[in-house]
Amino acid sequence: MAQPITTPVLAPGTRYRxxxxxxQHQLVFPxxxxxxxxxxxxxxxxxxxxxxDELIAALKEQFPGAEPDDDVHEFLGxxxxxxxxxxxxxxx
Amino acid sequence: xxxxxxxxxxxxxxxxxxxxxxxxPYCSNPLELNKYRDELDTETWTRVFNEAADxxxxxxxxxxxxxxxxxxxxxxxxxxxxxxLYSNMSxxxxxxxxxxxxxxxxxxxxxxxxxxLDTLPESNDRLAGTPSFDKKREAVLGAKRxxxxxxxxxxxxxxxxxxxxxxxxxxxxxxxDRLELAHTQYTGWAFKNRAALMPTREQLDRAHAEVxxxxxxxxxxxxxxxxxxxxxxxxxxxxCLQGWGMVSMSVAPDGYVLPCQTAREIPGxxxxxxxxxxxxxIWERAPIFQRFRGTDWMPEPCRSCDRREIxxxxxxxxxxxxxxxVTATDPICELSPHHHLVAEALKEAQQGDPPLVYRVMPxxxxxx
Ligand SMILES: C[S@@+](CC[C@H](N)C(=O)[O-])C[C@H]1O[C@@H](n2cnc3c(N)ncnc32)[C@H](O)[C@@H]1O
Ligand code: SF4
Ligand code: SF4
Numbered sequence: 001m002a003q004p005i006t007t008p009v010l011a012p013g014t015r016y017r018x019x020x021x022x023x024q025h026q027l028v029f030p031x032x033x034x035x036x037x038x039x040x041x042x043x044x045x046x047x048x049x050x051x052x053d054e055l056i057a058a059l060k061e062q063f064p065g066a067e068p069d070d071d072v073h074e075f076l077g078x079x080x081x082x083x084x085x086x087x088x089x090x091x092x
Numbered sequence: 093x094x095x096x097x098x099x100x101x102x103x104x105x106x107x108x109x110x111x112x113x114x115x116x117p118y119c120s121n122p123l124e125l126n127k128y129r130d131e132l133d134t135e136t137w138t139r140v141f142n143e144a145a146d147x148x149x150x151x152x153x154x155x156x157x158x159x160x161x162x163x164x165x166x167x168x169x170x171x172x173x174x175x176x177l178y179s180n181m182s183x184x185x186x187x188x189x190x191x192x193x194x195x196x197x198x199x200x201x202x203x204x205x206x207x208x209l210d211t212l213p214e215s216n217d218r219l220a221g222t223p224s225f226d227k228k229r230e231a232v233l234g235a236k237r238x239x240x241x242x243x244x245x246x247x248x249x250x251x252x253x254x255x256x257x258x259x260x261x262x263x264x265x266x267x268x269d270r271l272e273l274a275h276t277q278y279t280g281w282a283f284k285n286r287a288a289l290m291p292t293r294e295q296l297d298r299a300h301a302e303v304x305x306x307x308x309x310x311x312x313x314x315x316x317x318x319x320x321x322x323x324x325x326x327x328x329x330x331x332c333l334q335g336w337g338m339v340s341m342s343v344a345p346d347g348y349v350l351p352c353q354t355a356r357e358i359p360g361x362x363x364x365x366x367x368x369x370x371x372x373x374i375w376e377r378a379p380i381f382q383r384f385r386g387t388d389w390m391p392e393p394c395r396s397c398d399r400r401e402i403x404x405x406x407x408x409x410x411x412x413x414x415x416x417x418v419t420a421t422d423p424i425c426e427l428s429p430h431h432h433l434v435a436e437a438l439k440e441a442q443q444g445d446p447p448l449v450y451r452v453m454p455x456x457x458x459x460x
Contacts, residue, residue, distance in 0.1 A: 019150065
């Protein structure tokens with residue numbers, strides 16, 4: 001099993017995109033895209049070099065009352081498995 | 093299916109030129125390259141990219157020919173970024189230096205796909221008809237240094253398939269993000285060279301085992317894409333284009349719009365041009381897009397087959413090239429009355445090596 005990601009960053013060539021025609025949040029990568037829901041969009045946009053813990057804290061501010069910890073880990077794990085998110089922390 | 097609302101296209105292939113410094117015998121470009129010299133200008137491509145975005149296109153593939161020979165290539169990349177499209181460039185990467193790579197990055201190019209013909213420089217250069225291996229290597233390493241996401245694309249055939257292990261090693265050595273192991277599709281020049289390119293079953297079995305071995309050993313972040321060729325491995329055809337006129341469209345250098353980049357070679361079909369119509373009009377109403385959309389056009393055995401909305405009767409270009417009838421069931425299908433043609437094509441692989449016919453484009457007729 002892969003290690004949980006401590007500092008999630010989007011893989012090179014993967015980026016968030018707002019699709020104005022379909023009114024959709026998308027995560028686009030070289031061979032395709034996935035459609036994001038609102039929390040998915042928020043998580044993806046927070047993959048900017050901060051740690052997973054900081055990401056979860058920021059998410060709680062955006063969605064007061066939510067307990068997103070497990071969902072965030074699961075979602076990031078899923079994105080990592082598809083090669084869309086990587087570990088951004090320097091390896092030692 | 094035909095009652096559903098028309099989906100919006102997700103991908104646009106922009107073949108911005110057919111000019112190219114290389115002569116790959118497997119090239120999927122059309123044979124009569126001189127017919128496509130009247131290239132769209134910067135302004136028209138910009139309009140096309142904006143119309144594509146409005147129509148719902150997400151991904152733009154800048155390809156050709158060699159897109160980097162266009163003098164306005166940076167403007168085209170900027171136009172794609174300005175339209176909000178995700179841009180990929182498919183390139184032979186022989187006419188690019190560090191400065192140009194940086195400019196492409198700044199212009200907003202999202203992804204770089206570089207083709208290499210073989211892992212041995214001599215063999216790469218022989219197949220390309222031009223010394224090019226060292227330049228490709230430099231371009232890939234330079235692009236990675238700039239932080240570009242890079243996919244390495246290697247077209248596989250009888251003459252390089254036995255080095256598939258070395259291909260994967262090369263991709264790891266160059267630290268690319270993805271490796272596309274693309275078995276030759278027999279259209280354009282590749283169809284002309286089929287007898288020289290068709291691999292044997294034994295080669296394919298060994299190649300498949302080698303890919304599995306490398307995958308199992310771990311690829312350290314390298315994503316390897318490998319789809320076995322339908323000639324040998326499939327009972328049914330692949331869902332060509334994910335359905336004609338359903339997901340993607342293609343614009344040729346001279347502005348003609350096609351459901352697929354090779355459809356131009358099918359005689360008797362008429363194609364609309366972006367010089368005369370908007371992309372939206374073409375997508376929604378052009379007869380060529382309606383022609384094989386959905387299932388109404390199908391003959392038997394497809395018409396009454398359970399798989400008709402899974403594979404859409406296969407590839408129209410392959411059906412035409414092999415049978416002469418563009419409406420025929422793709423001969424890859426074991427239910428096709430022409431299925432015996434596949435076995436006949438495979439026999440070509442056993443009959444020694446005919447000389448390669450290199451992709452040529454007469455130079456005299458003045459380039460843009
Ligand atoms: C037609 S090329 C144009 C871009 C550029 N000249 C190049 O070769 O990279 C587009 C992509 O298709 C691949 N390709 C060319 N002919 C092919 C064929 N017959 N079957 C499968 N892939 C092919 C190339 O390797 C390249 O990745
Ligand atoms: S496949 Fe080869 S010949 Fe064809 S366009 Fe690409 S580099 Fe040129
Ligand atoms: S008969 Fe037609 S629809 Fe059925 S599997 Fe063959 S190609 Fe596909």
